[in-house]
Amino acid sequence: MRRSHLLATAACATLACAPLVANAQFAxxxxxxxxxxxxxxxxxxxxxxxxxxxxxxxxxFSGPSPYxxxxxxxxxxxxxxxxxxxxxxxxxxxxxxxxxxxxxxxxAYGRDDNQTRYSPLSEITPxxxxxxxxxxxxxxxxxxxxGQVNKWAAETTPIKVGDGLYMCSAQNDMMxxxxxxxxxxxxxxxxxxxxxxxxxxACKGVTYFTSSxxxxxxxxxxxxxxxxxxxxxxxxxxxxxxxxEGFGHGGQVNLMQGLGESxxxxxxxxxxxxxxxxxxxxxxxxxxxxxxxxxxxVIRGYDAESGKFLWAWDVNRPDxxxxxxxxxxxxxxxxxxxxxxxxxxALGLVYVPTGxxxxxxxxxxxxxxxxxxxxxxVALDVKTGAPRWVFQTVHKDVWDYDIGxxxxxxxxxxADGQTVPALIMPTKRGQTFVLDRRDGKPILxxxxxxAPSPGVIPGDPxxxxxxxxxxxxxxxxxxxxxxxxxxxxxxxxxFCRLKFRRANYVGEFTPxxxxxPWIEYPGYNGGSDWGSMSYDPQSGILIANWNITPxxxxxxxxxxxxxLGLMPIDDPNYKPGGGGAEGNGAMDGTPxxxxxxxxxxxxxxxxxxxxxxxxxxxIDMKHGQKVLWQHPLGTARANGPWGLPTGLPWEIGTPNNGxxxxxxxxxxxxxxxxxxxxxxxxxxxxxxxxxxxxPGGGQANPxxxxxxxxxxxxIMAGGHHFMMTPVSDQLVVYALPDHKG
Amino acid sequence: MPNTYGNRTLTEWxxxxxxxxxxxxxxxxxxxxxxxxxxxxSVYYVLCGILLVASGVFMIMGRxxxxxxxxxxxxxxxxxxxxxxxxxxxxLLPRDFGPTLLGILVALTIPVxxxxxxxxxxxxxx
Numbered sequence: 001m002r003r004s005h006l007l008a009t010a011a012c013a014t015l016a017c018a019p020l021v022a023n024a025q026f027a028x029x030x031x032x033x034x035x036x037x038x039x040x041x042x043x044x045x046x047x048x049x050x051x052x053x054x055x056x057x058x059x060x061f062s063g064p065s066p067y068x069x070x071x072x073x074x075x076x077x078x079x080x081x082x083x084x085x086x087x088x089x090x091x092x093x094x095x096x097x098x099x100x101x102x103x104x105x106x107x108a109y110g111r112d113d114n115q116t117r118y119s120p121l122s123e124i125t126p127x128x129x130x131x132x133x134x135x136x137x138x139x140x141x142x143x144x145x146x147g148q149v150n151k152w153a154a155e156t157t158p159i160k161v162g163d164g165l166y167m168c169s170a171q172n173d174m175m176x177x178x179x180x181x182x183x184x185x186x187x188x189x190x191x192x193x194x195x196x197x198x199x200x201x202a203c204k205g206v207t208y209f210t211s212s213x214x215x216x217x218x219x220x221x222x223x224x225x226x227x228x229x230x231x232x233x234x235x236x237x238x239x240x241x242x243x244x245e246g247f248g249h250g251g252q253v254n255l256m257q258g259l260g261e262s263x264x265x266x267x268x269x270x271x272x273x274x275x276x277x278x279x280x281x282x283x284x285x286x287x288x289x290x291x292x293x294x295x296x297x298v299i300r301g302y303d304a305e306s307g308k309f310l311w312a313w314d315v316n317r318p319d320x321x322x323x324x325x326x327x328x329x330x331x332x333x334x335x336x337x338x339x340x341x342x343x344x345x346a347l348g349l350v351y352v353p354t355g356x357x358x359x360x361x362x363x364x365x366x367x368x369x370x371x372x373x374x375x376x377x378v379a380l381d382v383k384t385g386a387p388r389w390v391f392q393t394v395h396k397d398v399w400d401y402d403i404g405x406x407x408x409x410x411x412x413x414x415a416d417g418q419t420v421p422a423l424i425m426p427t428k429r430g431q432t433f434v435l436d437r438r439d440g441k442p443i444l445x446x447x448x449x450x451a452p453s454p455g456v457i458p459g460d461p462x463x464x465x466x467x468x469x470x471x472x473x474x475x476x477x478x479x480x481x482x483x484x485x486x487x488x489x490x491x492x493x494x495f496c497r498l499k500f501r502r503a504n505y506v507g508e509f510t511p512x513x514x515x516x517p518w519i520e521y522p523g524y525n526g527g528s529d530w531g532s533m534s535y536d537p538q539s540g541i542l543i544a545n546w547n548i549t550p551x552x553x554x555x556x557x558x559x560x561x562x563x564l565g566l567m568p569i570d571d572p573n574y575k576p577g578g579g580g581a582e583g584n585g586a587m588d589g590t591p592x593x594x595x596x597x598x599x600x601x602x603x604x605x606x607x608x609x610x611x612x613x614x615x616x617x618x619i620d621m622k623h624g625q626k627v628l629w630q631h632p633l634g635t636a637r638a639n640g641p642w643g644l645p646t647g648l649p650w651e652i653g654t655p656n657n658g659x660x661x662x663x664x665x666x667x668x669x670x671x672x673x674x675x676x677x678x679x680x681x682x683x684x685x686x687x688x689x690x691x692x693x694x695p696g697g698g699q700a701n702p703x704x705x706x707x708x709x710x711x712x713x714x715i716m717a718g719g720h721h722f723m724m725t726p727v728s729d730q731l732v733v734y735a736l737p738d739h740k741g
Numbered sequence: 742m743p744n745t746y747g748n749r750t751l752t753e754w755x756x757x758x759x760x761x762x763x764x765x766x767x768x769x770x771x772x773x774x775x776x777x778x779x780x781x782x783s784v785y786y787v788l789c790g791i792l793l794v795a796s797g798v799f800m801i802m803g804r805x806x807x808x809x810x811x812x813x814x815x816x817x818x819x820x821x822x823x824x825x826x827x828x829x830x831x832x833l834l835p836r837d838f839g840p841t842l843l844g845i846l847v848a849l850t851i852p853v854x855x856x857x858x859x860x861x862x863x864x865x866x867x
Contacts, residue, residue: 482782483825483832489839490818491766494773494786501780610831 104706154718227269248307260329289585297336311385355402444471455511531659540622561593612653634673671698697725764797
């Protein structure tokens with residue numbers, strides 16, 4: 001439930017009267033404060049990136065010019081530039097495994113082209129799941145070595161095609177395992193440097209591709225493709241793991257081409273690229289919070305056969321789909337997309353879940369083009385790279401509500417008995433949008449509702465409305481109240497009550513402020529994050545896990561940011577820990593820096609709000625989108641004050657990262673929670689029928705497959721540094737007794 | 742008799758220590774709770790804090806009144822918390838668990854405080 005609009009408006013008016021902290025560098029803009037009915041444009045006329053002749057920035061710390069040469073190591077394999085080819089010359093794509101996976105296979109990140117995370121396997125059922133045992137473990141060999149900061153969170157989901165389980169390590173080494181025993185069949189090391197790890201060392205998976213140009217039986221007829229943290233697109237032969245010589249330059253493409261100035265760790269790929277009608281589409285994450293003119297969030301298409309460049313979608317060059325030449329680069333600071341994308345061969349589209357323009361918490365320097373496509377689903381035509389439609393989930397996002405989830409495709413029953421090709425887009429807001437994938441129009445109702453506006457930052461007004469998906473159950477709890485504050489005792493509860501009252505808070509979309517902190521709920525960990533959702537097309541049940549983790553944010557003046565030592569990663573003085581993604585950030589090039597922490601008691605490490613902090617929900621998509629069951633996800637066994645494990649079996653509901661699998665056996669498999677357990681849940685009742693403790697945090701999407709006639713369940717127990725779960729390099733695979741490897 | 746005048750037993754020292762703890766919690770409640778109330782938040786903490794400060798001072802002085810003031814504050818805490826969140830165990834946990842544990846200890850000090858009071862009366866009669 002939301003507070004009434006009147007209350008929000010009144011509270012916001014009060015905020016607007018609050019004294020603003022003066023900022024010497026900030027020229028007050030005349031347009032500031034007036035709400036606009038359209039998406040507002042730039043606030044102070046400086047929405048264009050610096051040119052080669054622009055004067056140097058005046059902040060104490062600042063990154064180099066976008067025209068400066070890339071630092072050593074950015075082009076990790078020192079690859080020559082890749083040439084372009086006409087998208088019309090892309091050969092007809094051969095039938096792909098993921099279009100119709102064999103019953104026992106898991107052919108793509110979300111198993112199939114629809115990314116349902118549904119498996120038709122049924123050997124494991126609610127009746128026998130409690131007998132599951134470890135069949136084998138596989139060590140990837142990637143974990144923090146002594147002296148290295150823990151930035152690990154492998155987040156890996158293997159794929160299984162035929163006789164192989166294919167996966168990547170957190171640092172992008174690729175391997176093929178025997179699916180019944182876990183024995184390594186081949187391993188391809190790519191020698192990635194520690195310096196190339198951005199916010200997180202993660203590799204969510206690899207992509208299986210069958211060539212139409214290389215005959216069956218020849219090397220690289222079947223290939224494994226991967227995007228890496230150091231921005232390479234690599235193709236290897238599925239049978240041997242050897243590089244595909246005919247792809248790019250000796251099997252690799254340098255994805256830093258055309259991105260302009262950068263340093264290792266600024267830009268990286270963590271998701272498996274989809275291949276749509278022969279076009280491999282790549283996106284990448286750009287480290288949050290660094291600088292307004294960070295490298296571009298450009299989306300690019302390459303020929304899956306040759307690795308040649310086909311097109312680019314560069315938001316601020318909407319009519320130019322070519323590669324930049326000479327000293328030019330793709331437009332800086334545009335919204336980046338780091339979530340897994342979904343391909344649609346029938347419509348020739350790729351659905352791109354976009355994030356936010358660089359400098360997440362300040363929007364006055366964004367162009368109108370950026371404002372139209374940030375925190376949105378963008379359907380790009382894979383023939384041209386041009387958007388066919390856009391559906392925006394947050395207007396002028398200043399809350400880091402970039403979409404982390406992958407869209408799931410399904411057929412929605414229509415009014416006239418026909419089915420509508422639909423797309424389910426989960427968001428960090430816990431609003432789940434169901435769209436017609438032909439035109440992006442909502443299938444279930446979406447309302448534009450009043451939002452707190454214009455906010456308090458001069459020249460950077462918030463929009464008067466935001467979209468709400470009223471036809472789907474909201475994956476959130478009501479707006480926070482003082483009485484929701486929690487703790488071990490009245491002492492820490494009082495601390496949190498004060499913290500609550502000392503912040504600005506008028507519910508969801510509380511505008512950023514500089515005079516005092518503001519509370520952001522839903523937080524940037526979701527709602528739904530990169531774990532995405534699983535959908536059982538037989539039963540029509542959609543499984544969603546989500547978070548209740550508010551954040552405590554505050555803009556700081558440039559002077560204060562300099563005092564805090566916040567500087568962008570490409571600043572010559574930058575040291576690790578000097579501000580990074582998902583935390584304090586310099587937002588160099590804007591008037592403000594950002595200070596972000598969880599809304600917690602920093603002395604006990606406990607969240608300030610009452611539990612649960614994580615939930616799992618089953619939604620019946622065939623009969624009115626009703627909630628079938630919903631309960632907290634994760635026990636208190638590995639959590640407690642001061643980070644001490646309580647050992648309690650209490651299902652308190654912990655923060656969670658990672659998704660679920662749903663099977664024809666009537667089970668949901670999910671780890672995700674910070675109690676480091678994997679569990680099997682009855683799809684129809686929500687009852688937990690089995691759980692097992694993992695060697696590390698289970699912050700990854702599990703998968704299930706069949707080998708030698710028996711069903712296996714695999715989970716990467718890689719842990720997650722930000723979720724503070726133990727790191728391991730183990731893939732743990734379970735099966736019923738007598739099928740151990 | 743081991744209990745000579747001016748020479749406190751271990752239980753009496755523990756009782757005084759408990760009084761100090763309650764006094765400190767009470768001061769925290771008064772100071773922080775007043776700020777909370779001024780920010781428009783709950784007035785429970787500042788009111789309860791006043792009771793706790795008084796309770797702590799009397800317990801340190803060896804007065805039985807201190808214990809009863811604490812038990813009064815505990816009763817107030819239960820009534821307030823049930824009013825605020827109802828019979829919700831998760832929400833009652835931070836509000837009542839610690840104070841009730843402390844209340845059990847305080848109840849155990851009542852005989853000790855009585856003895857201290859009696860002794861003081863005797864000393865006064867000498």
